Amino acid sequence: MFSTGEELSLFSEDGGEELEPLAVKVPRAYPKLVAKVICHNAPDRFALLYRLLWRIHSGERHVLQISADPDVICAMRYARAVDKVVYRMHAYVRFAEREIEGEKVFAAWHEPQHRVLRLAAPFFVDRFSNMEWLIATPFGTIAWRRGELIFGPPAARPAERGDEVLDELWTAYYRTTFNPARLRVKAMVAQMPKRHWNTMPETALIPDMVQTAGLRVEAMQSRTPDTPPRFAAAVTQRIAAKPPETGHAPLDVLRREVQECRLCPLHGPATQAVFGEGAPEASIMFVGEQPGDQEDLNGRPFVGPAGQIFDRALAEAGIERAKAYVTNAVKHFKFEPRGKRRVHMKPSAGEITKCRFWLRREIVAVRPKLVVALGATAMLGLTGQSVAVTKERGNVLFFDGLSILVTVHPSYILRLPEPDMAELEYGRFVADLKTAGQRLAAA
Structure with missing residues (x-):
């Protein structure tokens, strides 16, 4: 009906x-x-x-x-x-703090063209669930009060907003993000119809900004570029340099330098860069994908759940971790926050490519006889090419003077839902590590 x-x-x-x-x-x-x-x-x-x-x-x-x-x-x-x-x-929608029935509530007036309150409500519940709010429209009202979403009748338009603090924040944000060089008045009005302007405090700035846009562009063009700070310039020169083709930097020096890396945005949310560890001149090097949550906090590779499987498999394969070198293709933890948890996200090809700078310098410094690639990300970091791990698993590939044995990442075993399948894959993983040990002994 x-x-x-x-x-x-x-x-x-x-x-x-x-x-x-x-x-x-x-x-x-x-x-x-x-x-x-x-x-x-x-x-x-x-x-x-x-x-x-x-x-x-x-x-x-x-x-x-x-x-x-x-x-x-x-x-x-x-x-x-x-x-x-x-x-x-x-x-x-722009909220203003008001007092309703003796309580502080963030209220907003909005004039939608259609009756969209029920379709729009979930967004505001998800975004502003930690505060009491109310949105009034000519078609009805929605309110979030004490953890309950309430729909009410239409409301009359308020005479004024009444929140100077929030208005100043909105106008400051709009003023600092406005780019006069990209001004397109028709496109702006089409995207932000004028009927909404009287409920948005920042729109009071638009006439003046449009009128002075040409002068601001001229001023920007005539202005000399800012000189970067000495520290930023030094870091930029260091991380942009090509890795040395011969010789090697000591691992301790690389470990300090990687903390200053800004080649990709992953350094921002991560706690720290996680460099490799192990014997400085190890005969065998293990390369994983990236640090996980525990690795990011501890500053050491393979110390979380996947690291525990890795250590157990190494022991069963007869390989001493202390005599090996363990690192990752990407040095910063990439994650998505979900509540209090940080959920692992796979690094992009661009992030992997930029981090090859550090991985190649580690290889030059350690000079391993055999490199074990733990998963597809490791292979991409080592070779710059996509490799089907399931097809090449257990095989030794040769690239740019490196002998690379391909196997899965131990986290793959953790993700398997069936215990029997996980046990089977763990056995295959141990067998791959045993193959690595045999290859190393025959080298």
């Missing part, structure tokens, strides 16, 4: 007794389309949805897949319009 609560049901006649609803099986796309189209203000939206429903019931089950159908074109246009209004509500 399509109804706003103010109109007659489609299944009633002149407000009289309702007819028995007709059960109709619809494709999954139809309810999703209804959820958006019904929020549009077009007076024909209910008739349009009912017409599509009747066509589906009458045998046109795939009508929504016909992009040239007039009804589908209209419904999709309504849905896109609603999506745009939801996006603008997320972007243009």
